[in-house]
Amino acid sequence: MSVDLGNMSLKELKALQSQVARAIEGFEERKKKEALAAVEETAKSLGFSLNELVGAAPVRSRAPAKPKYANPANRAETWTGRGRKPRWMEAALKSGKSLEDLLI
Numbered sequence: 177m178s179v180d181l182g183n184m185s186l187k188e189l190k191a192l193q194s195q196v197a198r199a200i201e202g203f204e205e206r207k208k209k210e211a212l213a214a215v216e217e218t219a220k221s222l223g224f225s226l227n228e229l230v231g232a233a234p235v236r237s238r239a240p241a242k243p244k245y246a247n248p249a250n251r252a253e254t255w256t257g258r259g260r261k262p263r264w265m266e267a268a269l270k271s272g273k274s275l276e277d278l279l280i
Contacts, residue, residue, distance in 0.1 A: 245278040254280070 181189065212226075219226045226232075243254030247264040255262050261269075268278060 243280060245275070246280045248273075248278065 179192070184192070216226045219229050221250045241256035241258055244257045245265065247262075247269070248251035249264070251261065253264055255265055265278065269275075
């Protein structure tokens with residue numbers, strides 16, 4: 177395939193550059209998937225999982241935390257007790273309420 181770059185405008189060159197970058201990205205992604213599938217198949221044929229061979233811990237998904245606290249002004253606003261305190265929680269604590277007062 178021959179492309180005459182000398183006769184292309186800047187806009188056309190940038191569009192071509194973008195297309196080439198996407199094509200390269202797609203190609204590399206396909207090759208990685210093919211290689212991973214081949215390695216997994218080889219490991220499986222030998223009686224192992226890929227995670228066992230590379231020492232990776234199995235991926236565990238954590239169940240979403242259940243809310244522990246609710247905003248007394250709007251019960252739809254809840255907080256699990258993890259992470260940063262929501263503004264309504266900060267305001268309630270400053271106004272003299274305790275965490276026990278806000279339990280669900």
